[in-house]
Every structure is written in C-alpha cells, then in structure tokens.
Amino acid sequence: MPPLVTLTTDFGLKDAYVAAMKGAMLHVEPSLRIVDVTHQVDPQDVMGAAFVLLQVIPFYPEGTVHLVVVDPDVGSARLPIAGRFEGHLFVGPDNGLLSLLLRGSEPDQVVVLDQRSFWRTEQPARTFNARDLFGPVAAHLASGRALDEVGTPTDTFRRLHWAHPLADDEGIQGFVVHIDRFGNCVTNISREVIEKDPRSRHAKCYVGSTIIEGVHDTYTDVPQGEPLALLGSSNHLEVGVNGGNAATLLTIHKGSPVSLVYGDG
C-alpha cells in the first residue's frame, strides 16, 4: 500500500500553490498517493478547515498523513508542528487546528518541525512554508520517518475550542458552522446532544426565516420544496430543503442561530 497524504488548504485551484507543493512532495517520495480534501477553505478560516477534515479522517486508514495549511501567520514566529492522534498524523502550522481535530482529547505526540534536513531548503520562502517545509515533511512522514526524526517533542501547542451548543430543560441553542454546496446548513448541535433528550426529536426548530417541526433522518422525509431539520451524514443537526437550497430559501448564513425548543409536548 502506497503512503497516503490528504491535503486541506485555502490555496484555491487557479494559482500555482497546490501544484508547486505537490511537486516538492513527489520529489521526496515519488510513490506518494495524494488525495485532495479541498483547497477551497475560506481564506484563513482555521475552524472551517477543521470542520471539513473531521468528516474525512474516519474514512482513511491508520497511518494516513493529513497535511492542513491554513496559515494566516505564515512568516511570523508561529511554529510548524506535526502530531499523532488516533493513529493518524497531522502536519501544519501551529494555528490551533490540531486541537480542533482532537475535540478535547490529547494527542499521542506533538513535535515542533525543526529538523531542516527534511525541508526542501534550509531557507524556506517566508510566505510559502507549504511548499518548502510542510509538504516535504508530510512526504517524509508518509514514507515512514518517525515524528521524533523530523522534529522535537513539545507539550505546548495552540488550543482552540469548538463552541458547544447550550442545552437546558427548555431546549438546545446552537448555530450554523458550515453551509454545503447544496445549501444545507450544518450546525454545531451533535447527534449526541440531540439524543440525550428524547423530546428533541419532536422539538420546534427556529432557524433563519422559518420554524420547522421535528428532527428527521433524510431530505425525502418531507415533501419536495419543504424545509426540514435532520441528523445528516456529519452526525450534526442540519437544516435543509428537500430538492432545494436551504441557505438561500430560508436566509441562513454561517453563524446564524439555530434553536430547538421542546414546547409542552
């Protein structure tokens, strides 16, 4: 089985950045298998990148290297890091993303990438570490190098926290964290939170310009053109419209509040 690296960046697809980085990676390990997760993370949206990648990691084999470069502080003193967690490897700038992938648990190991012999050049371009440092190191890790070969163990790395929904006896209050290509609006309300209180399946959902009854399992549970709340494939509460674009039709944006209210039932 060839060494596998996934790529998640905000580089877009029209510039040279992704291909230059891939060239630097293939130079290290020509047999590398590279899968693009997305290069269309909103510029400098670390949480958006983490949200997408969390839905991808479980479907990749142990040992996969996930290279994630959303790097608003490129060229500053922020450190380049790599880590291992749940059998997967992470490589990227120390921007808090690793902690978002961990969701509260601790990594098996984190290193600061300070071994320049694994970089493309000892003097990386200050605005393009992906090509000169992260890509080559990810390729070395995928081809079997150990974390403590490419870096020095550290206990400190930047921590960010997912905003958790508020749940009380009246209901659950969260917000929209991602709007997908179809206009489905994914919230920060997880399946676990929903399933903790059986009333939530029959709650009223207040979101954007509408009020929806109940939590469903798939779009076709309601008639064509109707809005619904459902537990989608990401295992989070999602607001959709059967056959339509919920974000547009219901005036929902990233960050819009979503409330489940239990009522008297």
Place this chain on the structure above:
Amino acid sequence: MPPLVTLTTDFGLKDAYVAAMKGAMLHVEPSLRIVDVTHQVDPQDVMGAAFVLLQVIPFYPEGTVHLVVVDPDVGSARLPIAGRFEGHLFVGPDNGLLSLLLRGSEPDQVVVLDQRSFWRTEQPARTFNARDLFGPVAAHLASGRALDEVGTPTDTFRRLHWAHPLADDEGIQGFVVHIDRFGNCVTNISREVIEKDPRSRHAKCYVGSTIIEGVHDTYTDVPQGEPLALLGSSNHLEVGVNGGNAATLLTIHKGSPVSLVYGDG
C-alpha cells in the same frame, strides 16, 4: 494495470463529501486509480451528469467503473444499482441516468445492490450513500468482483429519455443542453441528424439574439469575435463565438431553442 474508477457527482469541491467517499473506496482497494470527471454537475441535474459522462466514456478502457452520484432521492426507497454496458460498468442510484447513457440500447446486465457485505457499513447514513454504499461497491467491482456478487439481477430500472430534435423538410429544431466554460452552447442536434440532410450545412441557424449562416468545423472558420454554428468535439451542433463567450454575447441559456432552417437554397 490498476483498477480504474471515474467519479461524476454534484458534490462540489469545498465540502468533505468527495474526500470521504474516496477514503471509503481506498479502504476497499488501496491500489485504486480514481479519475474525477467532475463534481460540479448542477445540484440534482441527472441529465447534465449524463451529458458530460457520455463525452468521457469512449476514451476510457473497457472494464472502467463509472460511479455517478446525483441523488435527489437519497434516503428514499429508490434503489442502488449497478450495470454493465458496452464493456463499461456503471454504479449509482436508480435515477434514470443509466438509461441516458444507453441511448436506447439495452444493458448487458443490471443488478440491485443488496449485498450489504460489500458496503462500508450495514447501516449507511441515509443522506450519504456515496460514501457508505456506492463508493465501496464501485471499488469492489473495479478490483474484480462480479456484478452478481455485489447485487441481484433485475430487469427493471428507471428509464429517462433524451429529448430528440425535430427534423422535417423545413429544417431541424432543437435546444441547448449544455453551456461549457468558454460559453460554447452545445445542442441536442447530433452530427447524424445534421449529416442526414446535406442542406443543413448551409442552413440558417436561429439562436438567442442572432441568426448565423452555415455549419462549420472549428471556431477559427469565422473571423475573431464572430458567432458561428459548428459540429464540435461532442459530435453535436454547438453555437460559439471565435475568441468569445457565445452564451453571454448572444444571450443563450440552457434550454434555449436552436433552429436550423434550410431556406430556398
């Protein structure tokens, strides 16, 4: 030669869907070769997906698996199917797409995908069969499993029909089925229909805001900036502008009528 799968979906490139599906496929068959046809089919546009894929299939080797997921009815009772035709394999929801690829001929075999041991999980997410069912089955087929291992033969599958152009002694009446990135407007009028009547090469073409003389072979047959009708690489009548965007310049939309009128000549 590694097993080959092409992917055609309406998933877009900014979400986790494509990468999660690829992970589930590589889990089944790590040596799989995956080619993205497009993930930018208009949401839920089954005919649009079929139109693109028909221009791709002839250039792939026999035995290639074409995974096509445009699935407005995901989670409903619509069946998952696979089929073999002209030496190629199709996997996807039973949404009529297979029949559009067949263009009137019959498939060699069609099966309902009911063998859960070839799925990623026996309880697929009701909104993401591509990751949990279609992707893994496509990977199994590409790696050599037979259709009747992964499913049960069936005679019934959903049939859709291409709208044929109307041809009579006065001319040919069709419409625009696809507008490409350059603004070229591809119609449902095939080369065969054009070549049936030699007058069509010199016909007047009424389309959008203009009338064009004759049917050409390439854009540079007319001066820079001029509109033309031509028989393009898809073997269908196309309306273009040499060096320009015909859709924008001539106010042509998907669905716009296109008439070839023979005149007195």
Place this chain on the structure above:
Amino acid sequence: MPPLVTLTTDFGLKDAYVAAMKGAMLHVEPSLRIVDVTHQVDPQDVMGAAFVLLQVIPFYPEGTVHLVVVDPDVGSARLPIAGRFEGHLFVGPDNGLLSLLLRGSEPDQVVVLDQRSFWRTEQPARTFNARDLFGPVAAHLASGRALDEVGTPTDTFRRLHWAHPLADDEGIQGFVVHIDRFGNCVTNISREVIEKDPRSRHAKCYVGSTIIEGVHDTYTDVPQGEPLALLGSSNHLEVGVNGGNAATLLTIHKGSPVSLVYGDG
C-alpha cells in the same frame, strides 16, 4: 518512478474536457502519474498559463512532461509542438507559451508533432486537439519516447515576450500580472530588479488607491489589515494586505500599474 505529466489548461472543471483528455492519456500509458496544475486559466490567456507554470516547473523532477493547452486557434493552421528545455518537456499548441517559459534562453530541441501514429486518431476533432493529439503525445513522451520519434525538428516557433518593468534612477515601473486567490497582486517586477538598487527596499510603492512604504518579506511584517509590498514566493514584487484581500481593498486589477519611487532617502 512512474512517468509524470502536469496539466495546465483553460478547460475548467465542470465540462468533460479534462476527463476525456486524461482517458486518452491513460489509454497510452496506464501507469501515468498526472498532476493537475490548474484548469482555471482565464479562457485563452496564454500569458496567464505561463505565469502559473513558471512557479511550478522548478519543483518537479527532470523529465517531467508539462502539457499546456490554452488554444485560441484550435483547428486553424497553428502547429502542434513539443520541446525540451532545462531537462523538462513541453507539449502544446504553438501559441508562444514555450517561449514565455524559456524567458529568453533557447530550448534544447523543438519538434512539430507530425507523427500521427502517436495520436489517438489520424483525424483529430478540429476543436479538441488536447484529447486527440496533445494528451496522447504527452503520454508517449512521459513513457520514454524521444522527441524526434513523435515529431520533426524545427527551428521556428512562435515567440512572445514578457513585458519587462522599466527601471531608471528614479525608481521602477511595472504592472500587476496575476491576482491570486487571497487577493495578493503579483507584479512583473522581479527580485533581481529589486535587488539591483538597494534604495528599492525603502521606496514608496504607488499602486491602486494607496501608497505603501518599503518592501517587506512576509505579510505579518505589518499590522493586521495593513497593506504592504513584499517579495513573495514567486520571487516577484507582490502587493498584499495582512489578513485581507489587497485586490478588493485597494482596487487593484490585472494590468494595474505599480511604481516604486526612490525619493530623496
């Protein structure tokens, strides 16, 4: 190491063009490794394609084949060519792009692609040479065929020239040649030109709606939200905004003039 081909086109990602071309290439050489540089070159923008590819080539191994199809004159008398320079191979229409990659130096060899046995068909579609001619020839070259097997040596090919910045004792005058996904505005003023006169590091930079002081090394050299001029990863002067989109915020377009003025300092 598998034979490696990079692809740079203006085909976009929603049509069948890229996948049909890849099918024709894999038919020739199933083990081919294909890396997409970009398919989102502005339609028919030969200089834009060359600008992106120049930032990619140095990171690929010698022997890589770079297939570049931006082909406003497809179907006309323009010739199909291939060439070797600095250990890399180029394949594409004779539209001047090869000369832009050479930046004034001469190629090792250039051939006209006239050996039809290496094409997909002896009668290529007049509007899609990428699928029927360039793709297959690139695959043959990647799998070891020599240039003079697939074509006939020539001394003449189309020459285009990069517009050089004007530098005099007062300062340097250039223009914006590329705006990247982040809104960074890359100019035609190279690191060499900047470094020729030490005053340029402290010059005033006039661009769009603003005047900026000095030339920096990375975005975080100025406070969040502030504009700056810097020597970016492409080794050209770039105008950016730390954490923001310079093109939008400063009203800069492709072609906008950029002046460095030395002042009295």
